[in-house]
Amino acid sequence: MKFFKAALFALFVFIAVSAHAQSSAELKHQREVLTQQLDQLNHEYQETSNNKKTTLKQLNLLKQQIGIREEKINNINSEVRNLDNQISESNNSVRSLQSQLDQLKKEYAAMVLFTYRNQSAYNKLMFIFAAKDFNQAYRRLKYLQQIGTYRERQAKYIQETQGELHVKIGELDKNKKEKSNLLVDQEKEKKTLGEEKNAQVQVVADLSKHEGLLKQQQQDVQKKISRTNREISNAIRREIEEARRKAEEQARAEARAAAARKAAEAKAERAEKADTKEVYIPKIKAITKNSSDREVLNATPEAAKLSSDFLGNKGSLPWPVAAGSIKQGFGIYYDNVGIKNESDGWGIKTNTGASVRAVFQGEVSSIINVLGTWLVVIKHGEYFTAYSNLKSVSVSDGQKVSTKQVIGTVATDSSTGEAIVNFALYKGKVPVNPKIWLVSN
Structure with a gap:
C-alpha cells in the first residue's frame, strides 16, 4: 500500500x-x-x-x-x-x-x-x-x-x-x-x-x-500623404469618368446601329407590304450619367470578370513587398505631436531598395510624381490599388501587369533612414482596409 x-x-x-x-x-x-x-x-x-x-x-x-x-x-x-x-x-x-x-x-x-x-x-x-x-x-x-x-x-x-x-x-x-x-x-x-x-x-x-526642423519634417510628411491621397482620388475619379464616357459612347453607337437596322428592316417591310404601320424600336439599356460607379467600372465583360477574380482572392492577395512589417495601419491615428490623422492604407516598412510589386493582375491607370517620389495606381475592374513613395518605376501608363510583377523600388526617407512603401486599396472611390484583403504575413 x-x-x-x-x-x-x-x-x-x-x-x-x-x-x-x-x-x-x-x-x-x-x-x-x-x-x-x-x-x-x-x-x-x-x-x-x-x-x-x-x-x-x-x-x-x-x-x-x-x-x-x-x-x-x-x-x-x-x-x-x-x-x-x-x-x-x-x-x-x-x-x-x-x-x-x-x-x-x-x-x-x-x-x-x-x-x-x-x-x-x-x-x-x-x-x-x-x-x-x-x-x-x-x-x-x-x-x-x-x-x-x-x-x-x-x-x-x-x-x-x-x-x-x-x-x-x-x-x-x-x-x-x-x-x-x-x-x-x-x-x-x-x-x-x-x-x-x-x-x-x-x-x-x-x-x-x-x-522646429522635426515639426517641419513631420509637416512635410503629412503634406506628402495628403497630396498622395488627393492624387489617388483624382486618378480614380478620372478613370471612372473615362470609363463612363467610353461606355456612354459605345451605348449610343450601339443604339444608333440598332435603330438603323430596325429602320432598314421597317423600310423593306413597308416596301414589300405597302404598309404604313408604325415600327417599334426597343430601347437598349445603356450607361448614363445616372449609372453607379460600379456599373460603369463593370460595363465590359472583361472588367466584370477582373472584378470577380479580384474579389475571389480576398484574404489571399500577396503583399506589395516580399518582406516587411506594418509601420502605420489603416484608419485614424495620432502623430508624434498629437495631431489627428487618417490613413487610407498601410505604411509598410521594408528593406532599403526593396522591389515593389503588384498584388494582382490589372492595368496601370496612373503614374504620378508626388513631391519627388512616384505614385502608381493599378485598376482591377472596379477595384484599384495604389503604391506610393517609390524611388523608381518600371511600368508605363496603360500597361497590363500580372500578380507579383515588379512595378518599381521603394524610396528611403533621408530624415529617418527608413524605407516605407505606402499601399492603399479602393473599391471604387472608397478606401478599404488592406488587412482583410492581403494574406496574413
Missing part, C-alpha cells in the same frame, strides 16, 4: 514537471526570438548612430529596443518563477523520496534482524512442526517463503528509490544552475535597459534642439 501511494505521488510529480518543462521550453524559445530581434535592432541603431546628426530613426529604434528588452526581462522573470516552482517541487520530491528510503531501510533492517535470529534450520522446522494441524503448518511454511521473497522485493525498492532520488537531486542542481544563469542574464539586461533609457533621454534632448 505504501509503495502504491509512493508510485502515485511520483506520477503526479512527473506530470507537473512535464507541464513545467513544456512551459519552460516555450519561454526559452520566446527569449531566443527576443534576443534575435534585439540584435537586429542594435545593429540598425549602431549604423544610424555613426551618423553625427541625430535622427528620428535613432529615437524610434531606441524605443523599440527598450520595449523588446523590457519584454525580455519579463520573459526571464517568468522563467525564473517557473524554475522556482520546479525547484520547490523537486525539493518536495527529494524529501518524500528520502522519507520513503529511510522507512524502507528501517523496515528492511528489522526484517534482516528477524531473519538473522531465526536463520537456524532447526528453528524453522520447530516453527513449522509446532503447528496445531496440517493446514496451519502449510501456512507457516508459505509464510517463511514469503518473508524471503518480500525481503528481496524490499531490497529492490530501496535500490529503485535511491536511483530516483539521485535523479531528482540531479534535476534540482540543474534547475538551480539554470536559475543562477538567468539571474545573471537578467541583471545584464537591466543594466543595458538603463543605458538605453539614458541614451533615449539624450536623443530626445538632441532632437528637442531641432524641434
Whole structure:
C-alpha cells in the first residue's frame, strides 16, 4: 500500500514537471526570438548612430529596443518563477523520496534482524512442526517463503528509490544552475535597459534642439500623404469618368446601329407590304450619367470578370513587398505631436531598395510624381490599388501587369533612414482596409 501511494505521488510529480518543462521550453524559445530581434535592432541603431546628426530613426529604434528588452526581462522573470516552482517541487520530491528510503531501510533492517535470529534450520522446522494441524503448518511454511521473497522485493525498492532520488537531486542542481544563469542574464539586461533609457533621454534632448526642423519634417510628411491621397482620388475619379464616357459612347453607337437596322428592316417591310404601320424600336439599356460607379467600372465583360477574380482572392492577395512589417495601419491615428490623422492604407516598412510589386493582375491607370517620389495606381475592374513613395518605376501608363510583377523600388526617407512603401486599396472611390484583403504575413 505504501509503495502504491509512493508510485502515485511520483506520477503526479512527473506530470507537473512535464507541464513545467513544456512551459519552460516555450519561454526559452520566446527569449531566443527576443534576443534575435534585439540584435537586429542594435545593429540598425549602431549604423544610424555613426551618423553625427541625430535622427528620428535613432529615437524610434531606441524605443523599440527598450520595449523588446523590457519584454525580455519579463520573459526571464517568468522563467525564473517557473524554475522556482520546479525547484520547490523537486525539493518536495527529494524529501518524500528520502522519507520513503529511510522507512524502507528501517523496515528492511528489522526484517534482516528477524531473519538473522531465526536463520537456524532447526528453528524453522520447530516453527513449522509446532503447528496445531496440517493446514496451519502449510501456512507457516508459505509464510517463511514469503518473508524471503518480500525481503528481496524490499531490497529492490530501496535500490529503485535511491536511483530516483539521485535523479531528482540531479534535476534540482540543474534547475538551480539554470536559475543562477538567468539571474545573471537578467541583471545584464537591466543594466543595458538603463543605458538605453539614458541614451533615449539624450536623443530626445538632441532632437528637442531641432524641434522646429522635426515639426517641419513631420509637416512635410503629412503634406506628402495628403497630396498622395488627393492624387489617388483624382486618378480614380478620372478613370471612372473615362470609363463612363467610353461606355456612354459605345451605348449610343450601339443604339444608333440598332435603330438603323430596325429602320432598314421597317423600310423593306413597308416596301414589300405597302404598309404604313408604325415600327417599334426597343430601347437598349445603356450607361448614363445616372449609372453607379460600379456599373460603369463593370460595363465590359472583361472588367466584370477582373472584378470577380479580384474579389475571389480576398484574404489571399500577396503583399506589395516580399518582406516587411506594418509601420502605420489603416484608419485614424495620432502623430508624434498629437495631431489627428487618417490613413487610407498601410505604411509598410521594408528593406532599403526593396522591389515593389503588384498584388494582382490589372492595368496601370496612373503614374504620378508626388513631391519627388512616384505614385502608381493599378485598376482591377472596379477595384484599384495604389503604391506610393517609390524611388523608381518600371511600368508605363496603360500597361497590363500580372500578380507579383515588379512595378518599381521603394524610396528611403533621408530624415529617418527608413524605407516605407505606402499601399492603399479602393473599391471604387472608397478606401478599404488592406488587412482583410492581403494574406496574413
